[in-house]
Amino acid sequence: MSFKEIFNFTNAGWMSQIALLIFLGVFVAVSIRALTRSKKEMNAASHLPLEEGSTQEHKP
């Protein structure tokens, strides 16, 4: 039975629920990721636009 044939006789309702679960998973993962980063790292990243790019000294 081909992929197309399977879909021909399926109901799409479950796909909506899976979609929401996938989003929930991504959202939770991203939130954990964002909230667990160190303040130092965040500060360094957020200051990048304020550097004009003329780096005169090495940043370890």
Next chain:
Amino acid sequence: MTAAATDSVNPISSTPTKPIRMESFIYDDGIVRKFTLAMYVWSIVAFLVGLLIATQLAFPLLELSIAGTQIFQLTWNGEVIPSNFWQEWLTFGRLRPLHTNAAIFAFAGNAIFAAVYYSTQRLCKARMWSDLLSNLHFWGWQLIILCAALTLPFGITQGKEYAELEWPIDLMIAVVWVGFFAVNFFMTLVHRRERHMYVALWFYIATIVTVTILHVFNNLVSPVISGTMIKSYPIYAGVQDAFMQWWYGHNAVAFFLTTPFLGLMYYFLPKAAERPVFSYRLSIIHFWSLVFIYIWAGPHHLHYTALPDWASTLGMLFSVMLWMPSWGGMINGLLTLRGAWHKVATDPVLKFFVVGITFYGMATFEGPLLSVKSVNLLSHYTDWTIAHVHSGALGWNAMMSFGMMYWLLPRIFQTKLHSQKLATAHFWLSTVGILLYIVPIYVAGVMQGLMWRAVDDAGQLQYPNFIETVTAIIPMYYLRAIGGSVFLLGGLVGGYNFFKTWRSRPPTYEQPVHQAPPLSATDLHEAVAPQSKLIGVSKVGQKLDIFGTMWWHRAWERLPVRFTLYTTIAVLIASLFEIIPTFLIRANVPTIASVTPYTPLEVYGRDIYVAEGCYNCHSQMIRPIVPETKRYGEYSKPGEFVYDHPFQWGSRRIGPDLAREGVSRPQENWHVLHFENPSQITPGTIMPPYTWLLEKKIDYASIPTRMLALKRVGVPYTEEDRRNSIDNAKAQAKAISDAIIQANGRTDLEDKDVVALIAYIKRLGTDLYKPVPPAASQPAAQPAATVK
């Protein structure tokens, strides 16, 4: 390729025992100057065309009466001059796509590129990878815009909103976007000297990847191979085409007008405010949530249409969820100004940014609101959508672009801004202009929606004559034209300021040399997995603990290719979840046996309908709600559109729906008279005359090639159908011409375009009422949508 120049040893290295090799480089600001100028020039073109078509709606005829007193009237040969001056390339249907394409791809597009080229170099501490590709990108993009301006007014269009450009231009877009822009951008990322990719770059990556996907899949077409015309038909039909179009259309807003401008905001706002973004953590959540949610929301453009209900409900749900990340971004932007609000009072750049971000918040609150089915029931097809779009395009995109322009001008021209006062005047004219535009159009939209659905105590339509709902909102159109004029005036003031600033530039631009260590010198070690702090647990537990630290995401962020891949996956997952079932589930598009392919003359007439841009004012989709079925007839079924390449459901009802026009108005001569002079047939109408339809001859010779192109996308025309197509078309044209003559109409129309268009209009909505053709005449093949 890179601008890296001399290598040197850093004298102030923090590790004296191990000197750090420094690389010198110069930023390419020439390309930023070019894109900034192009942005400004095309903005004026977009505003001018917008003002022209807004004026055409307000003044369909060049006359004005107030309280019964005629103020002015311009006539020619005894007739009041229509606002298109009887010229086919000046109609609303042809110029509206020019306006939207100029605003989106020319104005906003060049603004995006100016922002990307300026900020990417600084954030990567690297010159763009290839000056040649930068310049090919610039000139290629301007050529595309020029091609759009030279084709759309002449009716060369694919007939799909925001995707009107025909296939040769689409190919150019693909080459310029991917071959020049994307390659140059990603190679710059690869050769960058700053390990961390700042969040603005993430938004640019999402833009480049997603626009590529959207553009390619929505523009898969079968071209008509002919030396005399540029024409194509999409491979999708009806429901599938509508779905693909709004998957594209909505995400064009998301990934062309939102994500790159958020990248712009995250870079230029901190620069202008001279402080870092309020919360970098919030920007991470903002990015991933936005990218992941936006792509699902497209089907909210198709509520209560023939699209499957589950798909539109899913679109609504994700649209409502979209409100969260959008406001997260808005709050992050506004709070970046903490401690710097006093600067807003004096700095026009911050003024533009504050109003721009506020409009972003308003528009992204209103978008989810409009996606709720019960609200959409009222708002869809009305001017409410137009007000919403302009609060986003003028309020968010234009204000952010002009804010960036004023920040860039002194830097890229290495001089002082000519006048802060003029910049402030530009800001106020723009703000007042936007408000004068959108407030009356919101009122017009709500009025339209309420009047269309109003029923009296007897359950009958309160305003059965559509024209009543048009004339009621004309005063709002006057106000809109005034608002548009004020906004344009602001743009012209900005142009003067731009010109004077440019005039005061130095004879030669300085080229500051910057230095930074190469990436390998600053970060020799790739991210490695940390040790688990858990003791006394199984190895699996420790692994889960390590995984939970999300160290691997840090690695992604440093690797542009992998980061891009994961962004692509996020976009594709959402797209496939909606697209696959829409295309493959048979129940979505039930076959209607009486629906047959268009006749050769109807094919030709439909192509005229598409070329004239009729979908810009007329829908072909009757929703299953009582006021609509009372006004227009039986609601539309998915199976009625299986041969519609492209679908022509439209998104607006400046004029009435035409889905059952063939049933409700089959009189041929009425259409002839209406096309010739709509005002004479329907007093108060704002439709322009289409006199050229009565003059231009049908190109019968082109019909077989058109049918061949349609056959390639699944319309079951046989070789015999094609062979006989010219004779059949002529026979049908003669029958229509005879009917016109019988109704005391013109006798010279048998070979004219108007006859072909009438053939198509007479067909609209009639299939449901036709007898089922005998089995022998059933088509040999079925289109993909109706597989049995």
